[in-house]
Amino acid sequence: MNLRLAPMLLFAAALPAWGAAHTLALTVQRVDGEDGVKVYQIASRGTVAASPAAVWRILTDYERMADYVPDLRRARVLSRDGAKVVVEQQGGIDFLFFSRAIHLVVQVHEQAPNRIDVNLVDGDMKIYRASWELRAAGAGGTDVIYRAAIAPNFYVPGLVGTSIVRKDIAKMMAAVLQRLDQPD
Numbered sequence: 261m262n263l264r265l266a267p268m269l270l271f272a273a274a275l276p277a278w279g280a281a282h283t284l285a286l287t288v289q290r291v292d293g294e295d296g297v298k299v300y301q302i303a304s305r306g307t308v309a310a311s312p313a314a315v316w317r318i319l320t321d322y323e324r325m326a327d328y329v330p331d332l333r334r335a336r337v338l339s340r341d342g343a344k345v346v347v348e349q350q351g352g353i354d355f356l357f358f359s360r361a362i363h364l365v366v367q368v369h370e371q372a373p374n375r376i377d378v379n380l381v382d383g384d385m386k387i388y389r390a391s392w393e394l395r396a397a398g399a400g401g402t403d404v405i406y407r408a409a410i411a412p413n414f415y416v417p418g419l420v421g422t423s424i425v426r427k428d429i430a431k432m433m434a435a436v437l438q439r440l441d442q443p444d
């Protein structure tokens with residue numbers, strides 16, 4: 261079951277492909293949001309060997325995200341005005357026997373060199389707010405912190421929704437962190 265909610269999803273348990281020297285934490289909670297909407301609150305943290313500058317360069321290269329973010333088919337910059345970037349993202353979800361294309365337009369606010377905020381402009385979510393925070397770590401590495409509040413505008417079963425989202429975010433974070441650990 262894959263639930264590709266968003267690529268900034270830009271942005272989970274021990275991940276064997278990532279290596280034993282790395283640690284990754286992930287929490288997902290389903291809480292009541294505004295107007296009774298159920299919102300998934302996500303917090304994830306991992307450490308990579310790459311420098312904060314290298315991590316920043318990779319995370320802000322939006323049009324190349326589809327190269328490494330699972331289920332993201334395309335990302336393109338629609339406009340840029342200084343630190344504000346509007347990005348269109350196209351991906352998909354697969355849930356049991358159900359498949360659906362997902363389209364998002366998000367506004368990214370870059371706060372160089374250590375924070376990226378992402379907010380929904382339009383698309384297949386009721387709520388989508390995310391942030392990436394970068395902190396220098398020992399030996400020249402980077403702590404990568406991802407937080408998000410999301411609510412799809414399509415049905416996700418309550419009993420299994422949190423585990424579906426957790427699995428999807430773990431997959432996305434593993435891919436992103438693996439890419440960040442291999443700067444060009």
